[in-house]
Amino acid sequence: MLKANCRTSWNSTEIMPQIHSSSYVDESATIIGDVRVGKDVYIAPSVSLRADEASPIIIGDECNIQDSAVFHGLKGSSIELGENVSIAHGAVIHGPIMMGDECFVGFNSVVHASTLGKKCFVGHLAAVIGVTLAEGSFVPHGRVVDTQEKADALGRVPESLKDFNEEVVEVNCEFAKSYGIRRRSCVGQ
Amino acid sequence: MLKANCRTSWNSTEIMPQIHSSSYVDESATIIGDVRVGKDVYIAPSVSLRADEASPIIIGDECNIQDSAVFHGLKGSSIELGENVSIAHGAVIHGPIMMGDECFVGFNSVVHASTLGKKCFVGHLAAVIGVTLAEGSFVPHGRVVDTQEKADALGRVPESLKDFNEEVVEVNCEFAKSYGIRRRSCVGQ
Amino acid sequence: MLKANCRTSWNSTEIMPQIHSSSYVDESATIIGDVRVGKDVYIAPSVSLRADEASPIIIGDECNIQDSAVFHGLKGSSIELGENVSIAHGAVIHGPIMMGDECFVGFNSVVHASTLGKKCFVGHLAAVIGVTLAEGSFVPHGRVVDTQEKADALGRVPESLKDFNEEVVEVNCEFAKSYGIRRRSCVGQ
Numbered sequence: 001m002l003k004a005n006c007r008t009s010w011n012s013t014e015i016m017p018q019i020h021s022s023s024y025v026d027e028s029a030t031i032i033g034d035v036r037v038g039k040d041v042y043i044a045p046s047v048s049l050r051a052d053e054a055s056p057i058i059i060g061d062e063c064n065i066q067d068s069a070v071f072h073g074l075k076g077s078s079i080e081l082g083e084n085v086s087i088a089h090g091a092v093i094h095g096p097i098m099m100g101d102e103c104f105v106g107f108n109s110v111v112h113a114s115t116l117g118k119k120c121f122v123g124h125l126a127a128v129i130g131v132t133l134a135e136g137s138f139v140p141h142g143r144v145v146d147t148q149e150k151a152d153a154l155g156r157v158p159e160s161l162k163d164f165n166e167e168v169v170e171v172n173c174e175f176a177k178s179y180g181i182r183r184r185s186c187v188g189q
Numbered sequence: 190m191l192k193a194n195c196r197t198s199w200n201s202t203e204i205m206p207q208i209h210s211s212s213y214v215d216e217s218a219t220i221i222g223d224v225r226v227g228k229d230v231y232i233a234p235s236v237s238l239r240a241d242e243a244s245p246i247i248i249g250d251e252c253n254i255q256d257s258a259v260f261h262g263l264k265g266s267s268i269e270l271g272e273n274v275s276i277a278h279g280a281v282i283h284g285p286i287m288m289g290d291e292c293f294v295g296f297n298s299v300v301h302a303s304t305l306g307k308k309c310f311v312g313h314l315a316a317v318i319g320v321t322l323a324e325g326s327f328v329p330h331g332r333v334v335d336t337q338e339k340a341d342a343l344g345r346v347p348e349s350l351k352d353f354n355e356e357v358v359e360v361n362c363e364f365a366k367s368y369g370i371r372r373r374s375c376v377g378q
Numbered sequence: 379m380l381k382a383n384c385r386t387s388w389n390s391t392e393i394m395p396q397i398h399s400s401s402y403v404d405e406s407a408t409i410i411g412d413v414r415v416g417k418d419v420y421i422a423p424s425v426s427l428r429a430d431e432a433s434p435i436i437i438g439d440e441c442n443i444q445d446s447a448v449f450h451g452l453k454g455s456s457i458e459l460g461e462n463v464s465i466a467h468g469a470v471i472h473g474p475i476m477m478g479d480e481c482f483v484g485f486n487s488v489v490h491a492s493t494l495g496k497k498c499f500v501g502h503l504a505a506v507i508g509v510t511l512a513e514g515s516f517v518p519h520g521r522v523v524d525t526q527e528k529a530d531a532l533g534r535v536p537e538s539l540k541d542f543n544e545e546v547v548e549v550n551c552e553f554a555k556s557y558g559i560r561r562r563s564c565v566g567q
Contacts, residue, residue, distance in 0.1 A: 001217060001234075006367035008360075028379060028408050028426075030217050030234035030256075045379075045408035046446065048217075048234040048256040048278075053360060059440040066428040067408075067448040068235065068468075070256040070278040075360060087201045089426075089458060089470045090257075090486070091450040092296040092313075107470040107488045108279070110296045110313045124470075124488045124523065125505045127314045127330050141505050142522035144314065144331035169385075171453060178384035190406060190423075195556035197549075216530075217425035219445075237423040237445040237467075244547060257424065259467040264408050264549060279446075281485040281502075282466045297468070299485045299502045316519050318501045333503065333520035352397040 004032030005052035010075055017049075024180040035071075038063070038083070042179070054078055060085065065174035073097065074113075082118070086140030086168045100135065104165040121157045121165070153158040194222030194241035199264055206238075206327035213369040224260075227252070227272070231361040231368070243267055243284030249274065263284065265304075271307070293354040308374065310346045310354070317346045381432035383411030383437040388453055395427075402558040413449075414443070418460070422556070431451065432456055432473030436464065442550035452491075460496070464546045478513065482543040499535045499543070 002025070004014035015034040019025060023041035032050030033051045037043070038061035044070045053072020060083040066119070069087050073079055074093020082101035087093060090108040097111060100118035105111055107124040114128050117135030122128055127144045131151035138157045145151050191214070193203035204223040204228055208214060211228035222240030226232070235257045240246045243262020248254070249272040258276050262284020271290035278355035279297040286300060289307035293302055296313040303343060305318050306324030311317055316333045320340035327346045334340050380403070383413045393412040396401060401419035401499060410427030414557035415421070429435045432451020437443070438461040438478040447465045451457055458478035466469060468486040478496035483489055485502040492506050495513030500506055505522045509529035516535045517541020523529050 006364060006371055008363045026408065028217070028424075030215065032234075044234050045410075045428065046217075046257070046449060048353055048425050049233065049254065067428065067450065068257050068279075068446050069426070072256065072278060075356075089450060089472070090279060090297070090446075090468060094278070096298060107472060107490065108297055108314075108468070108486055110312065112296065123316065124490065124507065125486075126505065129330060141524050142331075142520075144310065147328050150303065167453075174386045174394070176429065177382060178386055182384055195553060195560055197552045197556055217406070217424075219404065221423075235406075235424050235446070239423065239445065241553065257446050261445065261467060264545075279468060279486070283467070283485060297486055297503075301502065302484065314503065318502065318519060331520075335519050342437075 001027075001030045003030075003032055005055065008052070011052075017051075019124075021179065022176065024176045024183070026179075033057075037061070040173045040176045041065070042176040044069075044089075048072070051079075057095075059077065060101070062169055062173055063087070063173070065135065066091070069093065071095075077113075084165070084169045086165055086172070088124075102165055102169075104168065106141065119157065121161055146163075158171075190216075190219045192219075192221055194244065195325075197241070200241075200244065204244075206240075211365065211369065213365045214371070215368075219241075222246075224248070227288065229362045229365045230254070230280075231365040233258075233278075237261070240268075246284075249290070251358055251362055252276070253358065253364070255280070258282065260284075272357045273354070275354055277313075283286070291354055294317065308346065308354075310350055379405075379408045381408075381410055383433065386430070389430075389433065393433075394430075395429075400554065400558065402554045402561070404557075411435075413437070418554045419552045420554040422447075426450070429457075435473075438479070440547055440551055441465070442547065442553070444469070447471065449473075455491075463545055463548045464545070464550070466502075469477075480543055480547075482546065484519065497535065497543075498503070499539055 015036040017031040025043040026045045028045045029047040031049045034056040042064040044067040049071040054077040058080040063085045066089040070183040077096035079097040089172045092113040098115045104146040105121045105122045115132045119167035120137045122139040129146040137154045206220040206224040208226045210233045214232040218236040220238045223245040231253045233256040238260040243266040247269040252274045255278040266285035267327045268284040268286040271293040282300040289305040290308045294311045299316040304321045309326045311328040314328035326343045386457040390430045395409040395413040397415045404419040404423045406423045407425040409514040412434040422445040433454040436458040441463045442465040455474035457473040472490040476493045481498045483500045493510045498515045500517040501519035507524040515532045525528040
């Protein structure tokens with residue numbers, strides 16, 4: 001379901017999402033307002049990307065947004081993801097957000113009002129709130145990072161996880177292409 | 190999707206949800222059974238309000254229920270929210286629940302088997318389980334409050350957050366009105 | 379929505395889900411690929427069971443998968459649940475997973491790359507990652523169990539919770555039956 005944002009006291013323009021033709025949005029996902037989705041992006045079932053308050057929401061090439069993830073944000077803010085970013089199942093991404101290329105955000109985690117440098121890895125059930133993460137920061141599972149002091153004390157992504165996001169991106173670029181081909185050919189759905 | 194609860198050994202009556210005409214329910218939300226939604230309520234994409242076990246679910250005027258939030262509860266219990274309550278993205282509200290006016294529950298948080306006084310603020314990725322929160326209680330991000338002792342030790346909502354919920358409510362009352370007008374006029378969807 | 383997985387470089391076969399006729403899948407749930415659902419299973423609104431990477435996903439008799447739960451997994455892995463398992467609202471179950479009979483996983487919790495013996499109880503907002511849980515293990519609310527040492531140090535399910543999952547299963551078997559009867563008779567929907 002793609003639809004325009006509603007008109008409000010702070011935004012009188014209804015804008016429809018723009019999805020690049022090489023990207024795939026599952027039928028059960030909802031995308032509202034000025035959402036700009038780049039090339040080869042995979043958007044999974046029950047995702048909500050809602051640019052009626054934070055706007056625009058910009059999603060770079062080769063990103064993947066997994067099942068039940070939610071993007072929304074505070075009035076007057078925006079959300080921008082670089083390329084090759086993975087937002088895993090159930091994560092809440094709440095603007096204002098700037099996220100660099102090749103970041104990974106884990107299952108049911110929360111990222112709000114923050115700036116993430118490139119190649120950050122946010123573990124599962126973790127919260128990143130109101131901070132700036134340096135490039136390559138590693139947030140362990142379950143960690144709450146809600147002061148800049150905690151953010152500055154984080155370690156770097158360990159060697160064992162350095163290739164993890166690249167593999168996730170590779171798989172999901174295949175999903176974008178293959179689910180998209182099937183939809184366009186009307187086979188199997 | 191609005192539909193009646195199913196008949197069970199503990200409830201032989203099928204009841205349809207009642208949504209006030211000034212409130213808005215996104216097309217991808219699911220509302221089942223004896224759910225009573227007051228005036229000027231906004232219900233976001235992929236929400237599930239399911240009154241087939243805990244019943245009824247009562248949502249007061251000017252509440253907002255954000256994307257992918259879930260309301261359900263144990264058999265024989267119920268859920269009641271006062272007015273101007275905000276349930277943020279991904280939160281699970283599980284009966285029995287009594288929640289006073291002007292409470293805020295954060296992203297991916299859990300509130301279960303609890304009573305919250307007015308103006309409580311539950312942070313993100315927090316859990317409130319089996320307790321009573323005094324009016325104006327503040328649950329920090331990521332905190333697990335699962336004994337009354339922990340509940341009694343909570344501080345009060347800080348000054349910097351005292352107006353936060355009011356702003357959220359104001360924005361979402363606009364959403365209820367504006368998305369509703371558009372739906373009724375069949376423009377843009 | 380039931381549909382086949384897409385074809386990928388690691389899987390050239392499109393497979394449709396197989397749902398036993400006694401089980402119920404809510405209209406807003408999405409089930410994709412080689413998902414095999416046993417008897418008397420209840421699958422709630424906005425659930426996503428997606429066997430396009432981890433495959434198959436096998437769900438035993440009398441399980442229940444609650445609102446907005448997500449099943450997915452790493453390439454080359456699979457997910458298998460025994461009988462009478464409850465996956466509560468918002469939980470993420472990410473393969474490889476083997477879960478024994480009568481396990482319970484709580485609200486918004488994460489279980490990934492793990493093996494759970496029978497009758498484990500995972501609390502709310504808890505994470506179980508990369509470990510083996512012995513039969514009857516108890517994971518408290520909010521606990522992160524991401525090393526085998528932490529897993530081995532867990533206690534057993536307390537007496538007060540020993541019958542909890544049985545009651546959940548009983549209620550949900552009624553839901554599978556009763557929602558299913560209504561759908562087949564086309565009454566009330």
